[in-house]
Amino acid sequence: MSNRQILQVFEQYQKSRTAFVQTVAELASRPQNIETLQNAGVMSLLRPLLLDIVPTIQQTAALALGRLANYNDDLAEAVVKGDILPQLVYSLAEQNRFYKKAAAFVLRAVAKHSPQLAQSVVDCGALDALVICLEEFDPGVKEAAAWALGYVARHNAELAQAVVDAGAVPLLVLCIQEPELALKRISASALSDICKHSPELAQTVVDAGAIAHLAQMILNPDAKLKRQVFSALSQIAKHSVDLAEMVVEAEIFPAVLTCLKDPDEYVRKNVATLIREIVKHTPELAQLVVNAGGVAAVVDYVGDCKGNVRLPGVMMLGYVAAHSENLAMAVIVSKGVVQLAVTFAEEPEDHIQAAAAWALGQIGRHTPEHAKAVAASNILPKLLASYLRADASEDLQTKAKKALKNILQKCVHLPALEPLLHDAPPNILKHVVGQFSKVLPHDSKARRLFVTSGGLKKIQEIKAEPGSALHEYINTINNCYPEEIVRYYSPGYSDQLLQRVEEFQPVQ
Known part of the structure; x- marks a missing residue:
């Protein structure tokens, strides 16, 4: 056999590997093919291709594995048991940017399903490698790494702390300052996933200077970015008075109120959630939001939406009213009672009715004047009917009863x-x-x-x-x-x- 013929054998073998891995990656993108691929032993066939001498075959094998692991936790578990993660982590440090993106995708796809699978990603040493990727020149590599880190951090405080300990936070804060929109979005989302678990984790993000950079983006025209920005700010503000005050001191009011009318439903909901998380802490913070026109804006918001999107607005009005007679009167003057009564009557879901009942009770419990404003909306018989309704949830019955008592004691x-x-x-x-x-x-x-x-x-x-x-x-x-x-x-x-x-x- 001549040298040329020998080379042709190797060329043919490379073409076959390339065709195989590309076809599997394509098939893995469609859910109806997953079970057949799994039954055919696709994992054990893809694993050696991660070490292939041809970079494109490595990358495509990683992409296929990511798509499989993304599909369900059984396949993600198979990736872990197949001892594939250490190989990916090793390659993250060694390979080109295309492979790094694919490898980070697999790690993210495994981590997303459960705390246990996310822990497997941590245990194989992936966090250090992913944090190094946040310093790459290529924005796509940074984005893939930020996404994987966020998916690890979202499950619980221990995993989020592991991400913090790996040094991710300062680099994620740098990433939200990059020009690429996709990188900004994913980095803000990862910061939100870290902040949400505890005041200490939120403080770590604040100490890295995140609030000022997030606050600068609240009027960005990109809806997906704004969703993540408002989510991150609300996850910071929710934990304590100090953290909420730091968010307010970034001068987000009154600009943030305009976003309650944003065309994007999730932007509106996240803004309402942020305002709720600020006003709940103290009368002073609530008064600041009232002075900025926040109550009237939230009343309009509650009137403009339906279902769960209404919920943070309803709760915000209740929190404001709970603080003091004057703040409750601010809700009444802004026609908050009327809107809450409409919400209570319109919404079919018990948990939204329960929130509206609670908010009305917080308004009506202060003085006879407050109670009269609530009672005049003809809500008392409806509250009573919900309390007596046999098929009402326990939460609705409890909240309706408490609201009735609060109002009746003053009415x-x-x-x-x-x-x-x-x-x-x-x-x-x-x-x-x-x-x-x-x-x-x-x-x-x-x-x-x-x-x-x-x-x-x-x-x-x-x-x-x-x-x-x-x-x-x-x-x-x-x-x-x-x-x-x-x-x-x-x-x-x-x-x-x-x-x-x-x-x-x-x-x-």
Whole structure:
């Protein structure tokens, strides 16, 4: 056999390997092929190709493995058990930029599924190699490395700490300053995944100077970048007063409020979440957001959206109102009660109704004026209906009951309380009757209305334990009226009258 023929054998072998690995990579991109590839033993066939002498075959083999591992945790587990990760980590330091991107993709695809698989990525020494990739000249390599590091960090505080300990944070902060949009997005996302677990991890990101650079991007035209920026800022702000104050000090208000009207739904939701995470901490932070026009903007936001996107806005209004009478009044003045009542009535999901009920309770619990503003929205019968609904979630029933009690303890707006007299169970009825017993002794107009509306008659029908608070309230109300009026509306009185009619002997 001539030298030429020998070379042809090797050329043919290379072409076959190339064709095989390209076809597998293509097949692995379609979910319907995954099971067949797995059954054919594709993992063990791809592994030696990671060490192939031809760089394109190495890269394509890594790409195919990444696509397989990305599909489900069983295949990711197979990559780990096949001892493929150490080879990838070794190659991350040695190979060209195309291979590095493919290798980082495999590590990300394995890490994404579970803390256990992410731990396998850590255990094989991948973090140090990925952090070195963040210093590469090629933005695509940096992006692939940042993505893999974020997928490791997202699972729990221990894994996020491992990413921090590997020195990733300062380099990720540098990456968000790079011109490439995709790199900015993924780096901001990775920082968000690190921040979310604990105040200490968030502080590490803050200490690296992340807030100022994130704040500069809140008005960037790219929606996907803004999603990640607002997510990262809210993951920082949520942990403590100090961290929230640092976010506010980056002068994000009032500019951030314009993003509540962003065309992108996820941008809007993440902005509302950021505002919620800031106002929840202290009255001072809430007041700062109110002064910037934040309550009116969030009320509009809640009115403009539906479903889970509404939730952070609803919660934000509740947190603001919870702090003080003045802040609750700011929510009322901005028509927050009306919008929360609409949300409660419109939303079919129990958890959103529960949030709206909680927020209304926070507004109504301060003074009679606050309670009247809530009660006037005709929400009390709806709260009662949700509390009594047999198929309502436990959370909705609990929040609706608590909101009712909060509002009823302050509410002296009798027209709103009247319907509850007829439907409320004893534990709620006590609060309703208690409010009537406070108002009626001092208000003659209210006393007259209480008779004509059927309230006095209803009170006489209530069976209260002698000596109970409810019994005392009923006595207080009855003492507001002449004895014959109370007797007239008492159960059985009409029968007594009829009896007297029958027994009456007219004068002959």
